[in-house]
Amino acid sequence: MPKQPRAVLDTIFAFPPNRDTLGATAYLIVENETNILVDCPAWDEENQKFLRDRGGVSWLVITHRGGIGKVEEIQRAFGCKVLIQEQEAYLLPKLEVNTFGSEFSLTPHSQVIWTPGHSPGSSCLYYSAFGGVLFSGRHLLPNLEGLPVPLRTSKTFHWLRQIRSIELLLARFSPETLNFICPGANTGFLRGKRAIDRVYQHLVSLDLDALLLAKAVL
Template sequence: MPTTTKPPRPIFDTLYAFPPNRDIAGGTAYLILEEGGNVLVDCPAWDEPTRSFLQEQGGVKQLFLTHRGAIGQVKAIQQETGCEVVIQEQEAYLLPQMAVTTFQQEIRLSPHSLAIWTPGHSPGSACLYHDRHGGILFTGRHLLPNQQGNPVPLRIAKTFHWHRQLKSLGALRDRFTPETLQFLCPGANTGFLRGERSIDRAYDRLSQLDLEALRLQKPGL
């Protein structure tokens, strides 16, 4: 019986986006091709097409989880690929009896990729910064596209701490510049990008967000 799974889509020549995964509430996972070993950002659907694709790309060295909701079938992925699982220390308890690498503030995964703790959406929410292609930030659910395709923090009923999330956003804006942060790859809501494969002009769009107005925002569903 032929598979109906859509193949991962290339964003750049060293970056792919997987189809939304129901195991992580429709989240989007990514694969970064690195010379020293590939990095998987969050969990794609774990099926034969995904396994074959990852093998064709040279396997997975590290699986970085942006937040607790991105865990998916992480145990099966680690068992079959032998990858190192990296997660912020406050959410490592969700993976008992698994070998994981934890971090507090930051951890460097490769010469080009750095994980940054951005609490708020969940206690261990984190982003991954990749310095190629003008700078790409994989935001998990810390920042998501709205219906206009612009990146925003979303306050929902399950948000861990809204003001910390906004503080984390402010820290990212202080850290980067238009030259070092040109693209965002969100971990969900990618349908709002309307065919685009990333959010461009990333720093400029983040700098336009009104943090004071966002502080007063009421939680959504």
């Protein structure tokens, strides 16, 4: 029996990992009449019904190239707008998409921020409710202790830029404006938690200079 999407916070839901996106986790933000889908969940009957029952999808935000799944089918079903950073829009050549450079405001409470490094067009979605929630895609992921870290892999586009993107987030936010991360993968390391809390404090404590010397993992 397929797993049900589960509530993370009152208006945020996480979908089960999607095989089409190498086990990535997609999220739905239910915000008045503007529902935002972050990356692509598995396109099965259970998820389709879940989305319809909550009013459909207004925006589909792709946080990185690995978050691309059944974009065409989702857009056709809900007539939603698709947003992707301009450097990765070529990956959706047959679709009508919206692109951005550094940042893009979806609603008064939701902005997408370019955080390159993991991939050229890697980005995070910031939602100001609940003390600030960052949907980090694969830019920041939980480690074995469930803490948010950048992960350097053999497919990382540019490690220095990924570290600099963390510095950008620290300069932009504060402990009062960044409380949670909803990561786009490795959610099994959260061990039953729905999100990573006290995020700003964890990011401040990272030794970014030491991270720059980290070796890539497979």
